Amino acid sequence: MTLSTHRRRRHFAAVLLLGAVIALTACGQQRVAADAPGASSNPSPSSPSPSHLGASPYVEPGANDGAPHHGENNAGRQPREMSSAGEEDAQREAKRIEPVLKRLWKQGKWDPKSVRSELLALGYRDLRTGPKGEHLGGNLEVRGMESRFETDHYVTPEGARIGLHVRKDACVTAFVQKTNYQVQVNGPYLETGCFAPPFAH
Incomplete structure (x- = not known):
């Protein structure tokens, strides 16, 4: 067996091992389609939090419940x-x-x-x-x-x-x-x- 053949086999085995590790660590995780709104490169846990899905463009900073236009809608209550x-x-x-x-x-x-x-x-x-x-x-x-x-x-x-x-x-x-x-x-x-x-x- 030549040295180059031996290196190719080791390389192939490493690729197989890496594939197995990725498959095992991905078990139980929810997938988000790459083109879905709010998709991220990190897989989300089974109950995704808003930080994984990205912030809504309609959520006003400082709104208690994240409601759109919270401050504007409640200005009369301040x-x-x-x-x-x-x-x-x-x-x-x-x-x-x-x-x-x-x-x-x-x-x-x-x-x-x-x-x-x-x-x-x-x-x-x-x-x-x-x-x-x-x-x-x-x-x-x-x-x-x-x-x-x-x-x-x-x-x-x-x-x-x-x-x-x-x-x-x-x-x-x-x-x-x-x-x-x-x-x-x-x-x-x-x-x-x-x-x-x-x-x-």
């Missing part, structure tokens, strides 16, 4: 930023409101009428608007709780929501209900003022 002076004023008013809501909660009074009456006693005034939504005076809004879907129907829990317009860029938002109460400060929402807009159902 409060505007408060100035430092606005936040300071709102925090001061929140400190006035919190003990009143705590007392009402302990007394079991969380209906909008009782809550409004107690807050008006602090010197706030009911917010008044004109037919086109123009501000006519006042700064306090007290509403019932929003309805929510449970199992197969909507329910409206007992309680009151509060929106206090402190400045053009600052609000105190709060609620009191049977289970708890909460007071916080935030900037106003683009279309709904101090109250967060309802979720679409």
Whole structure:
């Protein structure tokens, strides 16, 4: 046997061995056609993750669920930023409101009428608007709780929501209900003022 024949046989054996190794390591892996959208040169595991398939061109960076246009669709649900002076004023008013809501909660009074009456006693005034939504005076809004879907129907829990317009860029938002109460400060929402807009159902 010549030296060149011996080298060819060794080369052939190496190729066979390499083919066997590739076949064994590929077991259980999902194949993606080379021309399929999102195909990569690396084989994907049996339950592919988005990183293997490539990012969608429609996914907005920073979107919680990867939904297209998440930020744009939820822009109305983001409060505007408060100035430092606005936040300071709102925090001061929140400190006035919190003990009143705590007392009402302990007394079991969380209906909008009782809550409004107690807050008006602090010197706030009911917010008044004109037919086109123009501000006519006042700064306090007290509403019932929003309805929510449970199992197969909507329910409206007992309680009151509060929106206090402190400045053009600052609000105190709060609620009191049977289970708890909460007071916080935030900037106003683009279309709904101090109250967060309802979720679409």
